[in-house]
Amino acid sequence: MSLRFVEGFKFTRIDSPIHRMDPRAKFIVTLGFFATSLMFTNVYVLLIIFLAQAPLIILAKTWRRWSRSMRGGLFLGGFIFVMNFIFGTSLALSIAFTLRFFAIMSAFSFFFMTTSADDLGLALDQIHVPYVVSFTFTTAVRLVPTMALDAQTVVDAQRSRGLELDKGNFLKRIRNYIPILIPLIISAIRRSVELAEALESRAFGANENRTSITTLKLHRSDYAAMAATVLGVVIAIYVYFYLPLPNLIIPFKTPQLF
Amino acid sequence: MNGLIPNFYAGQLNGDLKINDVDVKGKSTAELATHVGFVFQNPENQLFSLSVERDVAFGLENLGIQRELAIERVNWAMEVTGITQLRNKAPYELSGGQQQRAAIAGVLAMRPEIIVLDEPTSFLDPKTAEEILKVISRLNREFGLTTLLVEHRLDTVSAYANRVIVMDKGKIVLDGPPETVYDEPARLIGIGLPKVTTLFHLLKRDGIPVTINPITVTQASEALRRISGN
Amino acid sequence: MISVEHISFHYPGSPDTLHDISLKIDDGEFVAIMGENGAGKTTLVKLFNGLLKPDSGSVFIDNVNSRDKSVAELSRQVGLIFQNPDHQLFAETVGEELRFSLKNFGFKESVIESRVTSLLTALDIEKYVNASPFMLSGGERKRVALASILVWDPKHVVMDEPTIGQDYLQKDRLRNFIIQLISQKKAIIIVTHDTEFVAECNPRVVLMSKGKIIADGPAQSILTDQTVVEEASLVLPQMTQLTRSIPELHAPDNIIDVHAARKFFLQALKEHAETQRE
Numbered sequence: 001m002s003l004r005f006v007e008g009f010k011f012t013r014i015d016s017p018i019h020r021m022d023p024r025a026k027f028i029v030t031l032g033f034f035a036t037s038l039m040f041t042n043v044y045v046l047l048i049i050f051l052a053q054a055p056l057i058i059l060a061k062t063w064r065r066w067s068r069s070m071r072g073g074l075f076l077g078g079f080i081f082v083m084n085f086i087f088g089t090s091l092a093l094s095i096a097f098t099l100r101f102f103a104i105m106s107a108f109s110f111f112f113m114t115t116s117a118d119d120l121g122l123a124l125d126q127i128h129v130p131y132v133v134s135f136t137f138t139t140a141v142r143l144v145p146t147m148a149l150d151a152q153t154v155v156d157a158q159r160s161r162g163l164e165l166d167k168g169n170f171l172k173r174i175r176n177y178i179p180i181l182i183p184l185i186i187s188a189i190r191r192s193v194e195l196a197e198a199l200e201s202r203a204f205g206a207n208e209n210r211t212s213i214t215t216l217k218l219h220r221s222d223y224a225a226m227a228a229t230v231l232g233v234v235i236a237i238y239v240y241f242y243l244p245l246p247n248l249i250i251p252f253k254t255p256q257l258f
Numbered sequence: 259m260n261g262l263i264p265n266f267y268a269g270q271l272n273g274d275l276k277i278n279d280v281d282v283k284g285k286s287t288a289e290l291a292t293h294v295g296f297v298f299q300n301p302e303n304q305l306f307s308l309s310v311e312r313d314v315a316f317g318l319e320n321l322g323i324q325r326e327l328a329i330e331r332v333n334w335a336m337e338v339t340g341i342t343q344l345r346n347k348a349p350y351e352l353s354g355g356q357q358q359r360a361a362i363a364g365v366l367a368m369r370p371e372i373i374v375l376d377e378p379t380s381f382l383d384p385k386t387a388e389e390i391l392k393v394i395s396r397l398n399r400e401f402g403l404t405t406l407l408v409e410h411r412l413d414t415v416s417a418y419a420n421r422v423i424v425m426d427k428g429k430i431v432l433d434g435p436p437e438t439v440y441d442e443p444a445r446l447i448g449i450g451l452p453k454v455t456t457l458f459h460l461l462k463r464d465g466i467p468v469t470i471n472p473i474t475v476t477q478a479s480e481a482l483r484r485i486s487g488n
Numbered sequence: 489m490i491s492v493e494h495i496s497f498h499y500p501g502s503p504d505t506l507h508d509i510s511l512k513i514d515d516g517e518f519v520a521i522m523g524e525n526g527a528g529k530t531t532l533v534k535l536f537n538g539l540l541k542p543d544s545g546s547v548f549i550d551n552v553n554s555r556d557k558s559v560a561e562l563s564r565q566v567g568l569i570f571q572n573p574d575h576q577l578f579a580e581t582v583g584e585e586l587r588f589s590l591k592n593f594g595f596k597e598s599v600i601e602s603r604v605t606s607l608l609t610a611l612d613i614e615k616y617v618n619a620s621p622f623m624l625s626g627g628e629r630k631r632v633a634l635a636s637i638l639v640w641d642p643k644h645v646v647m648d649e650p651t652i653g654q655d656y657l658q659k660d661r662l663r664n665f666i667i668q669l670i671s672q673k674k675a676i677i678i679v680t681h682d683t684e685f686v687a688e689c690n691p692r693v694v695l696m697s698k699g700k701i702i703a704d705g706p707a708q709s710i711l712t713d714q715t716v717v718e719e720a721s722l723v724l725p726q727m728t729q730l731t732r733s734i735p736e737l738h739a740p741d742n743i744i745d746v747h748a749a750r751k752f753f754l755q756a757l758k759e760h761a762e763t764q765r766e
Contacts (some may be wrong), residue, residue, distance in 0.1 A: 118308040135306075142308055145350050150575070156539050157576040159559045160568040161636065162592030179588065182578035186622065190574065191303055198304035202364065203291035207322035213315045213329050299653075354525055380652055383524045383681040410655045413684060413726060429670040450656030453684060453746050455728040460750045466757055475726055481734035482753065486737065486760045 009069070016114070017221070018060035023115045023123040025222035031055075033107035036236045037100050043092055043248040045239070053106050062113045068111055070102065077101050092248045117141035122216050129217035132208055147188065154183045155167070161250040177212040270333040273366045291317065301357030305349035310360050313349065317368045328367075336403075339393055348413060355386035359393060366397065372404040373397060379411065386459035388414055405480035415475040416440070424449060440471045454478035489514050490536055490566070490644060490675065495532060495545030505531045508545075512705045515643070516673040518666065520686045520707070523696035524721030529679045532696070533646045536677075538562040550643070564593055567642030569708040572648040573633035577621040582613065582632050586619050586639045593640055611665075627658050644675040651682045663689055680751045686713060687725040705755045708742035 014020070018026070019251045036049055077098050083152035084094040097198070117138050143218045159165070242251055298304050307313040314335050318328040336342045339359040340482050351356060358378055365373060375394065379387035395418040398405045409415045416422070422439040424432035432439045440455045451459075454472045458481070462468040467485060472478035492511040498646050500502045505526045513519055520629040534540045535547050547554040549565055570576060579585040585695050591599045608614040611631045616624060621632050638645065638676075666689065669676055680686060684692065686707055693710040695703040695717075703715050703716040711717060712728050724732075727749040731739035736758055737756045 002459055049726055062308070116308060118312060139306060142306065146302060153570065153572075153575045156534065157568075157570045158568070159539065160537055160563050161576065161589040162560045162563055162640075163588075164558070164560050164592070171389065175422060179576075179578045185575055186577075194298065194303035195306070198296070198298055199306070201291055201294075202317035203294035203368065204318040206291070206320050211319050211322050213319065213325055213332065215313065215325075247445065250275050334548060335728075345728055377653070381525075383721045384683055384723040385524070385718075390722065410653075414723075431723060450659070453749075454730060457727070457746050457749055459752070460746070462756075464750070466754070466756050476729050477727040482730075482734055482737070482757075486734075 007107055008166060011113060011116045012062075013066075013116070014061050016059060016061045018056060018114045021114070021225065022216050022218050023119045024127070024216070024221045025218065025225050026111055026115055027123070029229045030107045030111040032233050034104055035233060037103040037107070039236060039240055041096045041100075042245050043096045043099060045245065046096055046103055048101040050099060050106060053103070053110060057106075060110065060114050062110075065113065066106070068108060070106065073102065073105055097246070114195060119216070120215065124210065125212065126216055143191075146191075147184075150187050150191075151180075151184055154180055154187070154258045157183075261448075271274050280427075291370070292321065292368055293370050293372060295363050295368060295370035295373040297358075297365055297373065297378055299377045299380050301354060301361050301381070302349070304361045304364070305357060309449070310347050310352070310363075311336070313360055313362045314367050317364055321368065329456075331367045332363075332477070335363040338366060338396065339363040353384050353386075355390060358382065358390050362393060362397075370403070372406065374406040376408045377410065378407070379409070387411075391415060391418060394418070395470040410450060412450055416452055436473045437471050440473060465474070490547075490677075491551075492532075492535070492622070493545050493548070495535065495542035495547060497535065499531075502575075505699055506542075509699075509701055510545075511694065511701065513644075513675050513677065513721075513748040515675050518670050518689065518691035519674050519675070519677045519692045519694060520689070520723060521677060521679045521694045521696060522681055522683075522686065522720060524562050524681070526573070527696040527720065528699045529649060529696055530648055533568060533677065533679055536562075536646060537568050538564040539568075557714060560592065563642070564640065565642055566644045566646060567640070568636045569634055569645070569650070571652065573629040576633060576636070577629060580620060580687040581618050582608070582621050582624075583617045583634055586613065586636050589636060589640050594634060595640070603639050603641070607639045611635045611637075623762070626653060627655075630658075638669075642732045644677070645669060646677045646679070648676055648679045649681075651680060651685050659685055681715075681722060683711065683722050683725055687727065688746075690745065695722075697721075708744055710745050712742050 033049060033053060037046065040046055040049070057063055080101050081094050081098040084097050085091065089097070121134040121138040124137070125131060155165070163176060163179055164181075165173070167173075168176065267448070274313055305313050306316055311332060315328055315332045318331055323331070333342070336345060339362050341356060341359045344352065344356060344360070349360070352360065362373075362375075362378075373394075379390055380451060384388060391414055394405060394407070397403045398418075407415060415452070416436045421434065422432070422436045423430055424439060424444060424447065431447065432444060440451050444461060445451055445456065445459060452473055454475055455478070458468050458470070458472055458478065468481070470477070470481055472481055490511075490513040492509055495506060495509050496504055497506040509532065521532065523529050525680070531540065535542055535554065536549065538554045538557060538561075541547075541555055547685045549557075549562055552562075554562060572591070577585060579588060586604045586607060589599055590603060604617075605614070608617055611634060613628065613631050613635065616628065616632070621629060624632065630653075634647075634650075650662060654662065663685070666676055666678075676691075678686075678691075690707045693705065693707045694701055695710060697720045702719055703710045703713065711722075711725055714724060717724055727743050727745060731737075731741075731743045731752070732748065737753075738759075739752055739756070743752060
C-alpha cells in the first residue's frame, strides 16, 4: 500500500509534452488545482476538478502509475471519509472531503511525476532561491536511490549475522534496529565527507555568480497553460460567489454516538 | 601506509604548483581546482547531478565560466573520455567504468595542469580498469597533463608510468622510472610488483643472467628471448 | 555441501539476473566465482544463505532446501562476509562486534568469551578488543568484519570481493588465512575479479557472465582459456601471457602463477643453454 502511494511522486524520464513543460508553468497549474480544490465543498465541482486532471495525466503518459498511486491512497482517503462520517459530518460532505484529498494528491503527484529534481533545482535557481538550497535539494534526491541500496545492504549484512528483525516483543524489535541504523548513519556521514571533498575539488563556492549551462525558457505552450490555469481559477471564483450550485444531498446521518 | 604512486611526467612541472601541504595552505581549494584536479576512488560519491552533462559542467558552473565556453569544454571533456553518448543519463544508471569516466570528465573540464587519481580502478573489473587507464594515459600523452596516480595494483599501471614514487611509513623511499624502482628493495618493502618483475627477481637469484627489471609482458618475453638466444 | 539446481532469479522490475544456474560445492573446496561487474556473482551468493530465494529451482545447503529455513538458520552454516565492512560495523568495541552474532545465535556465555578471544588472536587484532571499530584503519576493519563472521565457526565461508583496497602484504596474509580455513575442511567461496590473486591461490574457478555460468574447472584450465576469460571481462594472468608470447620455448599451456613459471623457465633456459653448448 504505502510503496505504491510513494511511487506516484517519483520522476521518470518520459518524452511527453507535459514533461517538456517548464516546471514553473507546471507548478502554477498544480497550484491552480490545489487552490480550487480548497475553495469548494461541493461534491460535483470537486469531481470535475479531479477529473479535469485526467487529460493532463494521459498527455503525460503516466496514467498507469498515477492510477496505481491513487489506489495506494485509497487507505488514507477511506480513513478521511470514515473519520469525518463517524464524528457527525454529513455523508455528502464526507464524500466531498475525500474527493478533495484525492484532487490535491493527484495534482501534486502530477507535478512530481513529470518534473525532475534537476529541473526543480533549476527553477528554484531562476527564481533566485539561494543556490545552496536548491543544491541541497537536488543532492538529497540524487542520494535517495544510493542510500536505499546502502540500507538494503546493511540489513542483508546484519541478517547474515543472525539478526532477526521480525521476532521479539515491541521493545526488542526497536533495539534490533540499532545494528541497522548505526552503520547507515556512519555510511551516510562517510559519504557526505567524500562528497564534500569532491565538491571542494570542483571549486564549489568559488564564485558568487554561478553560471548554468542549461536555462529554463518559457515557451508559448507554458504561457498558454498558465493562462488557462488563471482563467480556470477566475471562473472558479465567479462560480463560488455568484452561481448557486446543485449539491449532493443524502438524507443519511450517523446516529449520535458521542 | 604502504602507498605507491606512479607519476606521469609531462614536460615542465611548474615549481609552485607542487601537490604539497605547504603550498596548498596558501591558496583555497577552489583556487587550486583549476590547477589540480582530483578524482577519487569511489565514483559514486563524486557525481552530483542527475545527468552526466550537468555533472561534467558542475565545476565550470561553480567557477562562473560563461555558458558558451562551458558548453564547449563539457563537450570536449566528454569526447576525450568517450562518454558523449551518455550525456543525458543519470549517475545511478551508469556502470562503474562509465561513472569513473564521468568523474574524470568533470575534473578534466576545468582544464587543470595536474590531475590526481586515488585508486581509480579499485572498484572496476580488469577489462574496465584497462580501459580507464587508457583514458588516463591519453590525458597525459595527448594533452600534457601531469598525472599522479595512487595505486596498489601495479600490473597494468606500470606500463603507462614513466616515474614511480614509493612511500613507506609516511616517507618517500624510492623515486624513479619503474625499471629502476622495481628492484629487490621494492619487493622487500612489500609492494605488489608486476608478476613478470617478481619472476625475473627470482630467476636472477637462481643464476639466470637477467639484466633488466621488466615491467610488461612484452619486455619480459623479449628479455627471455635474448637470454635463450645467446 | 552447497548444491544449486537449475535456479533462476530476477530482481523485481528487472529481467533475469540469474538464468538456469546449476552448481555443486563440496566441503573443503576452494572456489573462486569470477566475472564482470553485474554478472550476477553477488546475487548468486546471497542465495546461499537465504537472503534471496530463487524464483525457480532450488538451493540446498547440506541437503536442506533454502526455502525451508530462515536467513538466520542458514547463516549459521554459511557465513557471508560483505565487501564493505562499514556496512556491518556498529558496536562500541571490537569485542562487542564479535559477540553480536554469537548472541544472536544463542551461544552460551562461556563459549562466547572463548570464541571471541581465539578469533581475535587468530587475526592478530587482540589489542583492539576494547577499541572502537570505527577508529581502526581500513585493513583492520576488514579483519574485524572477517572475525565477526568466523567467530561462530560457520561450515562454509563466502567472501565478497575480499581483495579490494588491500595492498600486497594484506592480500598475502589473506591468502594464507584462506589456506588455514581450508585445512579445517570448510568450503571457501570467494567472489572476486582479481585474476592475479586467484592465480596465486589456484582454486576451482567458476566464471560467470550475464547471469550464466560460462566455465567451471581448475584455475589452471579456466584462466588460461582466452575465449571465456574475455567473455567474463577478465584478463589472462601475466604468467600465462608471458608463456604464450614465447611459443618457441614450448611452455605447458596451464601456467598461471609465478612459481610454476619460475620452475619452467629455469628448466627451459638451462636445457636451452645445454643444447647451445652442444
